[in-house]
Amino acid sequence: MKIRSSKLSLIMRLCCLPLVLGVALVACTKAPITGRSQLHLVPDSEMLPMADQQYQDFLKQNKISTDQAGTDQVKRVGGRIAKAVETYLTQHNMAAEVKKYKWEFNLIENKEVNAWCMPGGKVVVYTGILPVTKDDTGLAVVLGHEIAHAVAGHGSERMSQGLLEQMGGVALSTALSKSPAATQQLAMAAYGAGSTVGVLLPFGRTQESEADHLGLIFMAMAGYNPDEAVTFWERMSAQSGGGKPPEILSTHPSDQHRIDDIKKELPEAHKYYNPSAGE
Numbered sequence: 118m119k120i121r122s123s124k125l126s127l128i129m130r131l132c133c134l135p136l137v138l139g140v141a142l143v144a145c146t147k148a149p150i151t152g153r154s155q156l157h158l159v160p161d162s163e164m165l166p167m168a169d170q171q172y173q174d175f176l177k178q179n180k181i182s183t184d185q186a187g188t189d190q191v192k193r194v195g196g197r198i199a200k201a202v203e204t205y206l207t208q209h210n211m212a213a214e215v216k217k218y219k220w221e222f223n224l225i226e227n228k229e230v231n232a233w234c235m236p237g238g239k240v241v242v243y244t245g246i247l248p249v250t251k252d253d254t255g256l257a258v259v260l261g262h263e264i265a266h267a268v269a270g271h272g273s274e275r276m277s278q279g280l281l282e283q284m285g286g287v288a289l290s291t292a293l294s295k296s297p298a299a300t301q302q303l304a305m306a307a308y309g310a311g312s313t314v315g316v317l318l319p320f321g322r323t324q325e326s327e328a329d330h331l332g333l334i335f336m337a338m339a340g341y342n343p344d345e346a347v348t349f350w351e352r353m354s355a356q357s358g359g360g361k362p363p364e365i366l367s368t369h370p371s372d373q374h375r376i377d378d379i380k381k382e383l384p385e386a387h388k389y390y391n392p393s394a395g396e
Contacts, residue, residue, distance in 0.1 A: 150209065151269055151327050158277035161217060165237045168272070172221070172239035182224040182244050191242045194256045194339075195222035197395055198264055199238065201338035205389075206268075214268075230356055234263040236272045249352050257341035258349040261332030269331060271324045329379055333386035340394030343386035350376050 146157040182188055199220045206214045218238035227243040234240045240263065242256070250256040266272065329346075337343045354372035 146270075150206075150211070150331060153323070153327070155270055155274045156277045157270070157273060159273055161236075161273075164273050164276065165217060168235040168237050168239060169219070172235055172241075175241065176223060176225075180226040182226050184224065184244065187244065187247055188224045190247075190253060190256060191224045191240075191260075192222045194253050194341075195220070195240055195260050197339040197341075198257060198260045198335050201335045201394070202264060202268055205335065205338060230353070232259050232263050234260075234267040236267050236270075238264070238267065240264065249356060250349065251352075254336075254341045254345045255349045255352075257336040257339060258332065258346045261334075261336035261339075261341075262328045263332075265328040265331035265335060266324065269324070269327050271328070274324070325375070326378060329375060330382055333379065333382055334389050337386045337390040338394065340391055342392075343383055343390060346379050347376055347383075350379065 146155055147153070199218065203215045203218070206212065217236075220238040220240070222240045222242070224242050224244060228245040229243045230246045230249055232240070232242040232246055240260065242259070246259060247256070250259055333343045333346055336346070350372070354376070
């Protein structure tokens, strides 16, 4: 469900110029941290409350794990990554961004090898990924990556693309009024939970690369050795076994390409590495 290349090209050429599509104003903004131009139709004032409500609905409709050790691990590692994100944002003159995040971490009983983070810091980890993460550092790779998607505004970007592609660029409030079920499914897919609702709106290659890059920095600042990211993604790659890859890997063009890129980014990540962060 990616936006068609010709339409996206037109929008990007008109970036930062007002263009009315139906009742919505199409806008291109700069992504937090990366500075990349993004299509941004949905203001945070609408996106964040909807994300929070959908997260609570998801928790009611899915089984929260009773594995106390796994739950504690998710909350422990997640809390350290969240603290690192807030420190990073503050250090880079984005303290106002910190106010957007009301962090919450939950482990869900699900055999899928997956995890995701909604705008505003609402995070879900599926029990199916824990055998692959193996330890705190492996989980830090996953949470750093998924939280980076949210921090870089990828959920809002994909939601905007979906509104333009599927609903003609109408405002979120209009879409919810006219097609509430479809809009809510679109939103869940935009957050990375598309497999749960039967809709796939994959992260693009650029978004995946940004999340890999920022995720390394976040995990390093949280006190986790970024070198272990290579080992984790090698394990993730092996999960496919020549068949369909795990959802978390499904949109990246090449496992080896990802690993090679991560290796190139490790020197930068090590500049942020603080082994004593968790003490």
